[in-house]
Amino acid sequence: MNGYQFSFASTHFTALGSGALYWAAQSLLCVSDLHLGKSERIARRGGATLPPYETRDTLTRLAADIALTEPDIVVCLGDSFDDLNAALALPEAERSWLARLQAGRRWIWIEGNHDPGPVELGGTHLRELNLAPLTFRHIAQKNARAEISGHYHPKASVQLGGRRISRPAFLVDSDRMIMPAYGTYTGGLCSTSPVLEALMLPATCAILTGATPIAIPLFRKVSS
Amino acid sequence: MRALPPKFNNWFATKGWSIHPHQQAMLDRADAPALLLIAPTGGGKTLSGFLPTLLDLAEGGHEGMHTLYISPLKALAADIKRNLTTPVKEMHLPITIDERTGDTPQSRRKRQRADPPNIFLTTPESLALLVSYPDAAHMFKNLKRVVIDEIHALAESKRGDQMMLALARLQTLCPALKRVGLSATVEDPAAIAHYMARHPDPCEVLLADPGPAPDISMLTTTEAPPWSGGGAAYAIPAVLDQIRQHKTTLIFHNTRAQAEIFFHNLWLANDDHLPIGIHHGSLDRTQRERVEAAMVRGDLRAIVCTGSLDLGIDWGDVDLVIQIGAPKNVKRLVQRIGRANHRYNAPSKALLVPANRFEVVECVAALEAVLEGALDGEPRGPGPRDVLCQHILIAAAAGPFDADALYREVTSAGAYAALSRPDFDACLDFAATGGYALRAYDRWQRLLQRPDGLWQLRDPRAAQRIRMNIGTIQDTDTLKVRMRRNRGGKPLGEIEEGFAASLTPGDTFLIGGQIVKYEGLREMTVEVSRDSAKKPKIATFMGTKFATSTQLSARVQQMFTAPSWPELPDHTAQWLHLQREVSELPQPGRLLIESFPHDGRAQTVIYGFAGRNGMQTLGLLLTKRMEELGLHPLGFVSTDYATLIWGLDPITDPAPLFDLGALQDGLDTWLAGNAVMKRTFRASATIAGLIERNTPSARKSGRQATFSSDILYDTLLRYDPDHLMLEITREEALRGLVDFGRIEEMITRIDGRIDHRVLPRVTPLAAPLFLEMGRVPVKGQAEERLLAEEAARLMEASGLAQITPPPSDKPHWRAKP
Secondary structure, three states, X not given: OOEEEEEEOOEEEEEEOOOOEEEHHHOEEEEOOOOEOHHHHHHHOOOOOOOOOHHHHHHHHHHHXXXXXXXXXXXXXXXXXXXXXXXXXXXXXXXXXXXXXXXXXXXXXXXXXXXXXXXXXXXXXXXXXXXXXXXXXXXXXXXXXXXXXXXXXXXXXXXXXXXXXXXXXXXXXXXXXXXXXXXXXXXXXEOOOHHHHHHOOOOOEEEEOOOOOEEEEOOOOOOO | OOOOOHHHHHHHHXXXXXXXXXXXXXXXXXXXXEEXXXXXXXXXXXXXXXXXXXXXXXXXXXXXXXXXXXXXXXXHHHHHHHHHHXXXXXXXXXXXXXXXXXXXXXXXXXHHHHOOOOEEEEOHHHHHHHHOOOOHHHHOOOOOEEEEOOHHHHOOOXXXXXXXXHHHHHHHHOOOOEEEEEXXXXXXXXXXXXXXXEOOOOOEEEEOOOOOOOEEEEOOOOOOOOOOOOXXXXXXHHHHHHHHHXXXXXXXOOOHHHHHHHHHHHHHHOOOOOOEEEEOXXXXXXXXXXXXXXXHHOXXXXXXXXXXXXXXXXXXXXXXXXXXXXXXXXXXXXXXXHHHOOOOOOOOEEEEEOOOHHHHHHHHHHHHHHHHOOOOOOOOOOOOHHXXXXXXXXHHHHOOEOHHHHHHHHOOEHHHOOOOHHHHHHHHHHHHHOOXXXXXXXXXXXXXXXXXOOEEEOOOOHHHHHHHOOXXXXXXXXXXXXXXXXXXXXEEEEEEHHHHHOOOOOOEEEEOOEEEEEEEEEOOEEEEEEOOOOOOEOOOOOXXXXXXXXXXXXXXXXXXXXXXXXXXXXXHHHHHHHHHHHOOOOOOOOEEEEEEEEOOEEEEEEEOOOHHHHHHHHHHHHHHHHHHOOOOEEEEEEOOOOEEEEEOOOOOOOHHHHOHHHHHHHHHHHHHOOHHHHHHHHHHHHHHOOOOOOOOOOOOXXXXXXXXXXXXXXXXXXXXXXXXXXXXXHHHHHHOOOOHHHHHHHHHHXXXXXXXXXXXXXXXXXXXXXXXXXXXXXXXXXXXXXXXHHHHHHHHHHOHHHHOOOOOOOOOOOOOO
């Protein structure tokens, strides 16, 4: 499996290059911020008619990760739909595709700020999920420990001899992990933004997604 | 011949003026449906455009708007208002004049729509906005004439295309509308006439006396220009000398960053405390206005400026124009010199200051071209369809429309005269549904066809969003810069978001001629404080980078064939001789390629002379090909003459890389993934309305809500490769940033005659390339390799590799093999 192995909260994880997180011991695959139906929502509100292929693209990648890891549990860590109407408006082909992915495994929708209620699709709807020692929730809470969340769409960049490479990233410190957004139509928030710097401890690693996921220290000023 | 009424005759007499022949000719042809005047500045060109209007309105009795004046610059509209107000006041004419630009306050805009002035002065963008209101017919009722100033400048850009579409709309509202175009000297007046007239109306071209030839030369300095860069700091003492010897000097630069640096250096050396100002488009409006006012009062001895002062603004008594940096294009040089000098019948005086050694050669070539009167220009293709898509949305914002009528109207604009109905319909479908192969938006179409056949907005609120996104000017995302103070310090101007992101607190940069220190970012505003440092980090304003024209490039290559160069200064001639000694000079009809090691990388220079954009594309195509061949290219940088590629492995046989057939065959697939296409897509998709730069709720929260246009591009390419937007992007890229035509021209020109020199070190001609800005990285295998190395180094250096994520049991910071 092409992933980055690491420990968090005494637990062994694999960060996949796609932005998904795999927990082998639980056979659990977690993805965050799918934002399915984003283009539909924008058009509905009188905005531009964006290429309506992002749900298809996101599900294609999710299906590939599921085929790769064959998980017993899939956790969608909130903002799975761009809003609840977008979940309702999901085309039939994409609904049945989701149903096929759900077959034979536990599927958990964690609620997010974009999708705060249950959706008419298979799976369990939860505010948060506790699987000792970890807590999965959409938005990071202050003073939480062993917490895995999404919401902020973190990105991190590294300076490489005059060029800057910026990619969606997992942010990991001793207390929490913030996952990158998995959905195709999602942007990123720079890891150096005040809100992320306030959340994360000085000794934080960013695991950059991409062909080969790779870890970098986030706040350079801090050393041993 | 139509005689001037006594009132006007007397007024001319009190000024000691007599009517110019071309003014009379314009007056005599006032009833022509379209008329193009080509005249030098200072020849009373604007008055020629307005004289028939003033005569008409002097008789009184006209209700509402009579004449619409459109100029490419806001400053020009303000200037014309001032100039027109004088005769109107002095002759006591019953004429109201008002302007409207992006800077006009809301209250005055409302008044203008309810009670339009007789003479209305505006810009293409403001006109497009006005046309988008349902009450446009009321505002433009009784409109008789439209005067388009500096039409040669507008005709070169999408701003002009948008303006001509808006005029087509006005012509429907006011069928008797007469069009007048005012232009500087151009190489092909007939093309502009076709562009501005309602198709197929005829358009007569009037040529005014061009005046005496300009007195233009290269500034000679005791110090040699540097090898690279655009600062021309070496010329500061000589330029100061010139300022002292003249009343008012305009110092033109090709980019804003260069203007800032030059102004800074000029100021440091200005021991006589000569009053010198700076003016460019990134400065805050109040700062610009202050400089403009001082200029008009004659308080300034010199102004350091960019293209924002390029056009025919009346700057009073300018007696010298200095061009810093090679002019890139002979026509623009001639226009720039001609326009700044407002004394009719006196030769314009101008000096060229090459910024670096190569530009010395280019300046000499340009001087020869000016003397021969050889203007350059590339014909512009048909009207771009991204602008058409926006126009369709504008039409919908104004009210329900009939597709047949809109098609007729659009094809009455010269640039769109050849637009086919299917091409129009594709744009309409795009505006209505997005035009996707997957019909996803049946419920949420932007435009709906009603039972009566007319098209209208589905959601009336969309009109506001459309209006917020009108325009074709693609400025990069910029952030305002302010002095840090308790609440809202003095605004200084704008810098690019990318540049702002690279700043860390304490960094210094130049803006408006002063050095400031970056303090922090607050609510999308860059806060700075004054700093007394001598050496700033430089603001990387985009500025416009023009490509050197084909004609000028050919002249330079021709110069390289000479056995010696008595016309060049010694330092430059010696440089060329040295190049000839260690390698050779690029010859016409051949392609010189040099390969040598430097900085631990394999370097290759291709002297293609295809202009900046063409050379950029060549860099993209060649590095892609090298990537496929496993040569690990890391990046490239292009100038107008050459492309430098560096990588991990050397090129041993370049010939297979230059097979035109292979380049062409691969162009589409190669183009698809490259950065230039993505940049072009971003511009076109924004104009066409697919990407909304401004939304009612934009920029309130963090930026994670927006996502990169690259994602849209990649998604379209993957799932809908035949989509209209991709078609438009290809069209635009090929004639714009990609400039593949010039690569084809180059490859045909060299016809396989490639001279590959493998050398032990950097050559004299190649050396300046290493100092060029704008290096383009290649995102390939080499990047993954370097990234892995760098990440390992960082983890090690930071100590995190040892501690790993606490409180884990065992560190696992290595990817599984």
